[in-house]
Amino acid sequence: MRVGFIGTGEIAAAMVRGLAGRGHEIFVSARNAKTSALLADEVSGVTVASNAEVVAQSDTVFLCLMADVARQVLPDLPFRAGQAVISVMVDVPVTDLHALCAPATDIACTIPLSAVATGGSMLPCYPASSALETLFGKTDTILPVASQSALNAHFAGSALSAPLIALMQTGSTWLADQTGDPQAAEAYVAGVFAGFLRQMQTSGADFDTLLQSLATEGGLNASLKSHMQDTGAHDALIAGLEALKPRLGL
Template identity: 45%
Template sequence: MKIGFIGTGRIAEACVRGLAGKGHDIYITERSGPISKHLASIIPEVQVLSVQQVVDMSETVCLALTQSVAEQILENVVFRKDQSVVSFMLGVNIARLHQMCAPAVDICITIPLPMIATGSCPLPVFPNSSALYKMYGNTNKVIILDSESALAPHFAATALVSTILSQLAVARAWLGEKTGSTTKAEAYLLSLMDGTFACLPKDGNGRISEALGSLATEGGLNAQLRKHMSEAGVEEALDGGLNILGTRLNI
């Protein structure tokens, strides 16, 4: 595929890295110059071009801009009807994207995260996009949403990552103190989580509940710690925090 990126921030960088070495021609814009130059220096199939040149050369154009600059940058850019457009901008809705990217009609919005560079990144998308599947579907879970309004709640849910990592940081400090090695403690905890999540089917059929049930043996360590955390209000705090994010995002 011939794939272009307008905007070259950290997420776009991760997306480009996730495509490297897979037979694509990749075109990126000059924005965020140091990132663009670095990608072109380490990935042979990457070329740095102007915004219009990126669009002219690409079958699929990925929009990795902030909402605040998108209108200005895309104002005079000419798209083609036969192009696909994949937007990473949640602040610009599908209707507006169709206006900005006309006459292109195959347009979707998705939410890539930094782990897309290595794979296993969930990609909620609306509407369905064959272009997104072709680019990332082999190594990442593409989740087709039922409505555009479902995008923002999925974006809010990404905030869970730092919350989970902060709990792992507490556990690392505890385990490191008890064993004398925070290095081995961190390696163990990350491997523990990786193995736990890797073995769960990603089909959405109640696997989280199944896993919790398997760890709920009365008197077991998992059950005891979870009971303590629940009684301390951790689960209620999480629900409340997600609701605060929902208010912020007008969900």
């Protein structure tokens, strides 16, 4: 497939790396100059082009801009009827994209995170997109959702990533302070969680099952979990998610 990316930043780079080695012709817009040059050097089949050339050359175009930039540049680009357009942008609903990318009508929105570079990531999608399925369905999990609000709720859900990774990092730094070995501490903490996530995938265990297995009365896990609950960590998380609602129209 001929695949284009408008806005060659963090998330576009991850998606291009995820598509590497699969025989696609990939066109990336020249901005950001450093990232587009790096991708052209690193991934075979990548060509750097102007925004207009990216759109003209591609069967599927990924929109990876910031919302304000998208509203300025998209109306001038040569979108075609029959071309697939997939946005990864928060703050630009699909209804707006229909106006911005006319006459294209095969338009969807998804939420990649950096793990799309290595595969195995989750891609919520609204509405369903056969182009997204073709490009990422074999390596990642496409999760169709029923409405724009459901997709926006998943945007909020995706924001769990940084705080939960930061919590793991804080725990790992604390462990390293005790052992003097930061690398081993990070590998241990990451490995513990990778093990639980693998257990969920292979045995079908859910969060409740994992928590029950860690709930030994008087145990270290139960004790730290109570401390976190009593000191308001969970309430803070919910308050933070609730605070995202107005921006997401939820």
